[in-house]
Amino acid sequence: KNEVEQSPQNLTAQEGEFITINCSYSVGISALHWLQQHPGGGIVSLFMLSSGKKKHGRLIATINIQEKHSSLHITASHPRDSAVYICAARRSYNTDKLIFGTGTRLQVFP
Amino acid sequence: DAMVIQNPRYQVTQFGKPVTLSCSQTLNHNVMYWYQQKSSQAPKLLFHYYDKDFNNEADTPDNFQSRRPNTSFCFLDIRSPGLGDAAMYLCATQWSRGGQQFFGPGTRLTVL
DSSP: OOSEEEEOSEEEEETTOOEEEEEEEOSOEEEEEEEEEOTTOOEEEEEEESSEEEEETTEEEEEETTTTEEEEEESSOOGGGOEEEEEEEEESSOTTOEEEOOOEEEEEEO | OOOEEEEOSEEEEOTTOOEEEEEEESSOOSEEEEEEEOTTSOOEEEEEEETTEEEEOTTSOTTEEEEOSSSSEEEEEESSOOGGGOEEEEEEEESSTTOOEEEOOOEEEEEO
16 A cells, blocks of 8 residues: 555546645645646646645645645636646655555546 | 756666766755666666765665766766666755755656
8 A cells, every 4th residue: 555645536626616626645744735636747836734734826735734634625617737747755763755645647628 | 946957868878888967956954866767667776875975775876876076066977877777867955854855857767
């Protein structure tokens, strides 16, 4: 079993829909990252959070440390949001390395 | 703008012909990473530098070497590329332990 699991693996949505991507982890962490990767492209770091909630534009990330669970929400989704979204955990005792989830492929149709 | 730059963006090499990928950063971050990412897979850490301290992952092939001549630059050398080394290579930087990682745009390597 992977130490960082994401769901769903694939997600399709109509433009304007509210989207939620989930991430669960089984290790102690010091922080959790949400990353975005467009097809054939590099990775953009969206959020790093260790508690509570962060918001940037239409993106919201939340984390529940007790439940070892994080969510990424996209409000008013747009076709340009189509990408792979990756959550990555930083272990409590090794702060140099990330453990990556398997990614969620999102397609938003007009 | 401060950023992580990778050159070239696309690299084609022949089987067995050495290749060097470069990464530079203007963020003055002391930690730099090299990842290999194959299609539809998560990035796989090859090695990282904490300042000048080199940290090699146990399963990184000997074929892969790295140099960091100064804070700003880091190089990935593939001594004898095989077909299985075709992938996207991502460089990332981070300020100290536990900071946010910033990724470059990647270099896509094709091995003929």
